[in-house]
Each structure stands twice: as C-alpha cells, then as structure tokens.
Amino acid sequence: MRDFNELKTKIYNKAKEIGIKDLEIYYSQGRDLNIKVFEKEIDGYKLAESEGLALRGKYKDEMGYSYTEKVDETSIDFLIENLIENAKNIEREDKEEIFEGVKEYKEVNNFNSSLEKVEEIEKINFVKNLEEEALKIDERIKSIQDCVYGDGFSETVISNTKGLDLQDKSNLAYTYIGVVAKEGEDIQSGFAYKVTNDFNELDYKVIAKEAVEEAISKLGAKSIKSGKYPIIMRNNAASDIIEAFASIFSAERVQKNLSLLKGKLNEKVGSEKITLVDDPYMKKGYASSAFDSEGVPTFKKNIIENGVLNTYLHNLKTALKDGIDSTGNASRSSYKSSIGISPTNMYIKPGDKSLKELMVEMEEGIMITDVQGLHAGLNPISGDFSLSAQGYKIEKGKIMFPVNQITISGNFLDMMKDIIEIGDDLKFGLPSSAYIGSPSIRIKSLDVAGE
Missing domain, CATH: 3.30.2290.10 (PmbA/TldD superfamily)
Structure with a gap:
C-alpha cells in the first residue's frame, strides 16, 4: 500500500497522545473474480475489490477494536474514537494481549x-x-x-x-x-x-x-435395507465431515463448553491409525502462512497423534487462560472481525493403501461418496451426526451398484475410534477459512437408514 508507513506513524502518534498503548494495525486488501458460464455464454461475472484497516489496542487496560474501509489520514480520528468507545462499552471476560513478535519467521511463499x-x-x-x-x-x-x-x-x-x-x-x-x-x-x-x-x-x-x-x-442408484454396515468414507466425504467438526479443536470452544473434546487432552480420542495434522508450511497449502492473525509464528503440529489428542488450537487469549503458549492459530475472517481460532492446512495423515485395496479388505459394505446436511445434521458438542448420503454398495471387494436415499448416523468420536485403515489418496476440499483434507478411511461400521 502506498504511504502506509507514513499513515502508520500518524496513527501511532495520535493514539499515544490520547493514552492508547500496545496498539496494533491490521491492514488487508484483496481482489476476487468469479466467472460463470451457461450454454456457452457468460451467465455471471463478478469482480470485487476490498481494502480495509483495523485497529486493536488497550485503553485504560481494556482492549478496543475499530475499523474502516477508508484507508487514509481522514480516518485516523474516527478509528481512535471508535476504539476508545469499544474499549469502554464492550465487556470482555478474558484478557487479550498484543504480540511483540519474534526475531525470525520461516519463509512461506504462497503467491504466484x-x-x-x-x-x-x-x-x-x-x-x-x-x-x-x-x-x-x-x-x-x-x-x-x-x-x-x-x-x-x-x-x-x-x-x-x-x-x-x-x-x-x-x-x-x-x-x-x-x-x-x-x-x-x-x-x-x-x-x-x-x-x-x-x-x-x-x-x-x-x-x-x-x-x-x-x-x-x-445412474440406477437405489436405496438399501436399513442396518449397520461396514463403511469406506471416500476422501472428499471424509474431508467434508472433518471440516464440519473442525470447531471442536478450538480452545475457545473448549473453554466455553462447546466442544466434545473438553477434558480429553492427552487421552485417546481415535484409532491409533489416525494422526490429524495442522501444517501451515505445506506446499500447495492454500492456508499456508508463517504467522497467524496476531503475528504469532505458526508451526506444524499433530493435533491428534496415533489416536491421542495432543493439543487444542490456541490464539493468545485462550493460551493465556490455559497458561500455555499460543499454537499460532489466531484467525480473522476479515479486517472487520475480532480474533478467532481456525486451523491452517489440516488433514488426516495418509496411509499406504489404495482405495481399491480398502475395498478388497472390507469385502462387503458401503462406500460413501457424498454427504449432505452438514450444518443441520451434526452437533459439535455431543459429536452426534445424521447425514443424507450417497455412494456405492460393495460386494466381494467390488462396486456392485450405486446407492442413494440413505442416511448415515453415528458419533464423531466413536467413528474416529472405529477407523480400521486409512488410504493413500489425500484430497482437500475447496478452501474457506482453512484448507481441510482427508484420504479415504475404512470404518468398522455406521448405522444406515434406508428402506
């Protein structure tokens, strides 16, 4: 951004005059293009550009926030006044800190x-x-x-x-x-x-x-009789379910009693086959970054290792509350938002067996290729889920016919503990606040409601 250093200095000077200390400036700009085609013609075209600046700072020992889309000197007074009002009027249960940084950050290049x-x-x-x-x-x-x-x-x-x-x-x-x-x-x-x-x-x-x-x-899909079936969750369906349950790993959710993982740190929460990785340095990882939204250095970590829950994901506020260091997972959805928590590139570590080998080993059961109703059909506090699904009936290790009009149900932790084998076909979904992936996984069984 042009003249950013000059603007930054003026903001700092004005804040110091008024008694704001430990001030942070968060600036972002971006562009998004979307082109849709229907019957050989452009059916939708959207080009959106955004720019904004946010302040976060302490006034009389209370943290205040403010932001603007008008990034120039004329916004300085507005930003400072709003930060003070926010600090005065919004009660925050937990203390927030501004991070001083470290000497060195790992180099991450995610721009082509x-x-x-x-x-x-x-x-x-x-x-x-x-x-x-x-x-x-x-x-x-x-x-x-x-x-x-x-x-x-x-x-x-x-x-x-x-x-x-x-x-x-x-x-x-x-x-x-x-x-x-x-x-x-x-x-x-x-x-x-x-x-x-x-x-x-x-x-x-x-x-x-x-x-x-x-x-x-x-084509030719049909339902099947209700019952308990051995399951292969194909990579795309598995990553969709993991993404839907991603919030359970947030320390903020745990501290607010909104996660089924509360009280389970260092306990077995899944099969020893499963290792869940958060890797901010992954090549071709579209949530890769050397630092999080508070400037804390990121690092690769095994959230779950061989079935044992090693860590929750922390920002500075939740880490301070638990008396530990941040895991570098602070996030902001935009300059307008407050500090939250999210994974970076999070995925189940792949095994060494192909999807075909998983089918042969299962012999009979159902391969789930698509799940729907992920927002309404699962509960991140209890871990229970009930999801409309499609897939294939597997017999003698081969696909026999497509299956639809079924509902799969179970509990996320029970499913994790019932994982028998993990495939080698790691696949990521479309990126959102995080980039989440999974290989295909073979599960002992799930309840299937059909005919």
Whole structure:
C-alpha cells in the first residue's frame, strides 16, 4: 500500500497522545473474480475489490477494536474514537494481549506472480471449454448445473507499537463444474473441482471427465435395507465431515463448553491409525502462512497423534487462560472481525493403501461418496451426526451398484475410534477459512437408514 508507513506513524502518534498503548494495525486488501458460464455464454461475472484497516489496542487496560474501509489520514480520528468507545462499552471476560513478535519467521511463499498475468479472455475461454467438454463426453449428460472459474489474491500487513511488522501475500485460482446425467426417468448429478495458484495446472478435459464419470456412475442408484454396515468414507466425504467438526479443536470452544473434546487432552480420542495434522508450511497449502492473525509464528503440529489428542488450537487469549503458549492459530475472517481460532492446512495423515485395496479388505459394505446436511445434521458438542448420503454398495471387494436415499448416523468420536485403515489418496476440499483434507478411511461400521 502506498504511504502506509507514513499513515502508520500518524496513527501511532495520535493514539499515544490520547493514552492508547500496545496498539496494533491490521491492514488487508484483496481482489476476487468469479466467472460463470451457461450454454456457452457468460451467465455471471463478478469482480470485487476490498481494502480495509483495523485497529486493536488497550485503553485504560481494556482492549478496543475499530475499523474502516477508508484507508487514509481522514480516518485516523474516527478509528481512535471508535476504539476508545469499544474499549469502554464492550465487556470482555478474558484478557487479550498484543504480540511483540519474534526475531525470525520461516519463509512461506504462497503467491504466484504468473497467475496475476493471465489474461481475462484466457479465463473465459477456459470455463467455456470446460462446459463444452462436459456436454460432449457422454450423450447422457443433459445439462450443466454450475460451471465456474474464479481467482483472487489477498495481502495482509500486521504492525504494532511493540515492534512487530509483518506482511503476507497469497493468491489462488479455482474451478468447479456440476453436471446432470439422465437415463430414462433416472436423473443424477456429478461434481468436480480443482484448486491451484498455477493457471497451467487447470486441465478442463480432466475436470470435465471426473464430473461426468461421477454422474454416470450414479445412474440406477437405489436405496438399501436399513442396518449397520461396514463403511469406506471416500476422501472428499471424509474431508467434508472433518471440516464440519473442525470447531471442536478450538480452545475457545473448549473453554466455553462447546466442544466434545473438553477434558480429553492427552487421552485417546481415535484409532491409533489416525494422526490429524495442522501444517501451515505445506506446499500447495492454500492456508499456508508463517504467522497467524496476531503475528504469532505458526508451526506444524499433530493435533491428534496415533489416536491421542495432543493439543487444542490456541490464539493468545485462550493460551493465556490455559497458561500455555499460543499454537499460532489466531484467525480473522476479515479486517472487520475480532480474533478467532481456525486451523491452517489440516488433514488426516495418509496411509499406504489404495482405495481399491480398502475395498478388497472390507469385502462387503458401503462406500460413501457424498454427504449432505452438514450444518443441520451434526452437533459439535455431543459429536452426534445424521447425514443424507450417497455412494456405492460393495460386494466381494467390488462396486456392485450405486446407492442413494440413505442416511448415515453415528458419533464423531466413536467413528474416529472405529477407523480400521486409512488410504493413500489425500484430497482437500475447496478452501474457506482453512484448507481441510482427508484420504479415504475404512470404518468398522455406521448405522444406515434406508428402506
């Protein structure tokens, strides 16, 4: 940002005059592009740019927040006044601290300058080709639900009066397509996506083929009798469930009695086969960063190791309350938000067996390929879940027929303890506040409600 150092100095001087100490400036800017195609025409185009600056500082020993979208000198008085009012009027149960920083941070490069040089016409042609390719692969593909390309970049600066001065820059591109297959009266859908920060890695033929094959493979799907079945949770479905339960690892949720993991630190919470990793340095990890939203250095950690819960995820506030160091997992969804907690690149450590080998070992059961109702159908406090699902019936180690109109139910910790084997096919979902992945996992059994 132009003249940022000058603006920063003026803010610090004004705050000092009024009696604000330990002041932090959090600046962010970004751009997001989204292009949607329908029947060879651009059906949606959105280019959004954002910029904002937030202050966090202590006034009379109480932490106050303020923010503005107008990033210039005219906002200084507004920011300072709002911070003081916020500190006076908002009661905070726990103390927050401003971090002084460390001497060295690990270098993490999550920005690819070549992505910023891709012409818009190339992006439009890509998403048009993706739609066209999907429609011509198989005559049973009758329509396209969604065909989207998007990309964006973000830049963050964290600076404070204790000497901290950090900058982070990242970008990524993504694409996804949803297709509809029809055979007789049977209608099924398929979905595929790709995330990268290298435009050259986007192959519309590969992505279209994956979505089409998924939809075609579901044709003829039927329900099955209710009962307890051995389960393989395919990688994408497993990562969706882990993402939905990600909040249980937050120390803030634990301290507020809103997590089923409360009181389980250093206890066995899963099969010895499972190790859950949080890796902020992962290559091609789209939540990678050398520091968190408070400027605390990040580090790779095993949240669960061989089934034992090693740690919760902490920011400075929750760490202070528990008398430990922060794990470097402070997060802000935007400059407008307060400090929260989230994982970075979190995933179940892959095993060494292919999906095919998991099927052969299970012999008979159900492979779950898709789960729905993740917000309404699970409880992060009890761990109970009941989710609509689709998949395949497995017999003699092979796919026999597609399955739909079923509901799987169980408890997250029970499921974790019932993991028998873990596959080698680690896959991540679309990134949000975190980037969460899983290989396929073989589970002793889950309750399945069908016919």
